[in-house]
Amino acid sequence: MFTFLFLAALMLMVLTKLWLAARQVRHVAQHRHAVPARFADTITLSAHQKAADYTIARTRLSMLEVLAGAALLIVLTMLGGLQWINQFWIGTFGPGYAYSVALIASVAVIGGLVDLPFSLYGQFGIEQRFGFNRMGWKLYLADMLKMTAVGCALGLPLLLAVLWLMAHMGEYWWAWTWLTWIAFTIFVQMIAPSVIMPLFNRFEPLANASLEARITRLLQKCGFRSRGLFVMDGSKRSAHGNAYFTGFGAAKRIVFFDTLMERLADDEIEAVLAHELGHFKRRHILKGMLVSFALSLVFLAALGWLSSRTWFYTGLGVLPNLGTTNHALALVLFFLTLPVFTFLLGPLASQTSRRHEFEADAFAAGQTDAGHLVSALVKLYKDNASTLTPDPIYSAFYYSHPPAAQRIDRLLAHA
Numbered sequence: 001m002f003t004f005l006f007l008a009a010l011m012l013m014v015l016t017k018l019w020l021a022a023r024q025v026r027h028v029a030q031h032r033h034a035v036p037a038r039f040a041d042t043i044t045l046s047a048h049q050k051a052a053d054y055t056i057a058r059t060r061l062s063m064l065e066v067l068a069g070a071a072l073l074i075v076l077t078m079l080g081g082l083q084w085i086n087q088f089w090i091g092t093f094g095p096g097y098a099y100s101v102a103l104i105a106s107v108a109v110i111g112g113l114v115d116l117p118f119s120l121y122g123q124f125g126i127e128q129r130f131g132f133n134r135m136g137w138k139l140y141l142a143d144m145l146k147m148t149a150v151g152c153a154l155g156l157p158l159l160l161a162v163l164w165l166m167a168h169m170g171e172y173w174w175a176w177t178w179l180t181w182i183a184f185t186i187f188v189q190m191i192a193p194s195v196i197m198p199l200f201n202r203f204e205p206l207a208n209a210s211l212e213a214r215i216t217r218l219l220q221k222c223g224f225r226s227r228g229l230f231v232m233d234g235s236k237r238s239a240h241g242n243a244y245f246t247g248f249g250a251a252k253r254i255v256f257f258d259t260l261m262e263r264l265a266d267d268e269i270e271a272v273l274a275h276e277l278g279h280f281k282r283r284h285i286l287k288g289m290l291v292s293f294a295l296s297l298v299f300l301a302a303l304g305w306l307s308s309r310t311w312f313y314t315g316l317g318v319l320p321n322l323g324t325t326n327h328a329l330a331l332v333l334f335f336l337t338l339p340v341f342t343f344l345l346g347p348l349a350s351q352t353s354r355r356h357e358f359e360a361d362a363f364a365a366g367q368t369d370a371g372h373l374v375s376a377l378v379k380l381y382k383d384n385a386s387t388l389t390p391d392p393i394y395s396a397f398y399y400s401h402p403p404a405a406q407r408i409d410r411l412l413a414h415a
Contacts, residue, residue: 002315006077009340014070016343020394021063027391028052028059036388038405042378043388054130054385061126065118072114073336077317082107082336086329090321100163100328101156107332127238130385135237146199158184166307166327174304178297185289193227193246193253203230203255211266215254218270218367222277226252235259240384243272245280263383268376271368278363284356303334346397353400358410365414374411377404 032052035043076082085106093099123140127133135143161180165173188196197203206212206229215229226245234242234257241260246253254273264272279285306312307330313320316333320326364373381388381404388404395403402410 002311003078003317006316006337006340010070010073013340013343014066017066018063020391020397021059021066023391024059024394025056027394028055028387028389031389036405038408039378039388043382047382047385048388050130051381051385051387052389054126055387055390057126057129058122061118061122065115068114068118072111073340076107076110076336077333080317082316082329082332083318086318086321095321095324097160097163101159103328104159104332107336132239132385133237134235134239139237143200150196150199154184154188162331163327167325172304174300175297178293178300181296181300182293185293197246201236202233203253204233205229206231206256208261208266211269214266214270215273218274218277222274222281222367224277224280226254228253230255231258231261232256233258235262241380243269243276245276245285259383260380263379264376265372267369267372268379271364271370271373272376274364274367275360275373277367278360279356281363282356282359284360299334299338303330306330306334350396350398350400354402357401357407361407361411362414365411370411370414374408377408377411 029052032049035045035048039048086103089099089102089106093102123133123135158180162177165176165180167173169176206215212229219226230253232255234240239259241257241263243254243256243260246255254276256269260272261269307326310320313326313329313333316337318329318333320329361373364370380386386404390399390403392403401407
């Protein structure tokens with residue numbers, strides 16, 4: 001029965017994702033030949049067509065990724081791949097932490113190797129073709145090595161802690177694991193600005209004195225404290241621009257991509273920052289963390305229950321180890337299959353995120369000129385090749401930000 005449920009859920013997920021992607025490609029292509037009337041004075045036809053072609057290319061690549069991911073999942077479960085890997089490592093190391101780490105690492109490496117061609121084509125194919133890629137092979141490989149090192153340095157202690165809790169904390173190990181996960185998440189957010197992110201990018205204090213004074217006044221007006229205003233050399237990897245908050249508590253920083261600083265006027269940068277401050281003032285980040293923690297508790301409790309059920313393993317094509325624990329095997333199976341059974345939660349998360357974006361826009365319109373945020377957004381849509389004509393169902397399912405026309409209509413109502 002569980003095998004049937006898994007296969008049915010997997011088929012539903014794959015077909016839904018492919019259907020949505022096909023709708024997006026078709027809708028964007030149908031509207032490629034004319035700029036929407038609202039943007040006719042600000043977006044050229046060539047820029048609109050570039051955004052359409054870029055969106056179509058990325059969407060088609062995502063369709064191949066969906067198929068490859070589903071194929072890998074079937075190979076690992078129903079076709080016995082994970083069963084073979086499990087038997088190999090338990091035969092090599094015997095039960096224990098070495099076996100558990102090797103099993104989990106093997107699956108992670110296999111998944112990374114399957115994803116690698118799509119990452120390479122996305123970066124050096126699509127991004128290169130549309131003029132966004134500024135990363136060479138040397139930097140790409142250096143980033144990969146650094147990310148692997150950081151992942152091991154942070155992930156391995158966490159994994160060992162979880163495995164220890166599963167082995168020693170009894171029936172409710174998942175509750176202790178949840179508390180450990182919360183502590184780990186907060187710790188990473190605290191060290192990320194000063195320890196992790198500088199490994200990948202250079203952060204320099206904002207050198208524009210007039211803009212810094214303008215921003216300082218805005219921060220004081222909004223009651224926001226940060227550890228500084230920084231410009232990040234995002235241009236060494238991509239021509240895309242952005243601005244964001246990073247850090248937790250007193251370690252909060254405000255970061256602007258250098259590409260963003262080059263393209264926007266000071267009043268537009270202030271408006272973009274006011275939008276980001278809106279997320280802080282409306283407690284969107286805190287709410288998101290609380291929802292994430294609540295969901296992780298539910299999922300860990302489910303894992304605690306499933307890990308003791310033989311049908312959970314056999315239904316996914318794996319025989320549990322006899323005479324010893326199956327903690328690592330349970331972790332692998334659970335996190336491989338969790339997306340299959342939860343992907344329909346995606347639209348709820350997207351809807352919540354879009355609502356938060358509207359709220360942050362409204363806050364920004366109350367602190368700065370809404371027209372400045374509109375002009376900034378139009379520039380960003382153009383420079384980032386964001387389509388102005390997404391499929392409504394696709395965007396409702398996936399988009400974390402409202403489509404351009406909806407967002408600008410709301411902003412103009414505040415002007």
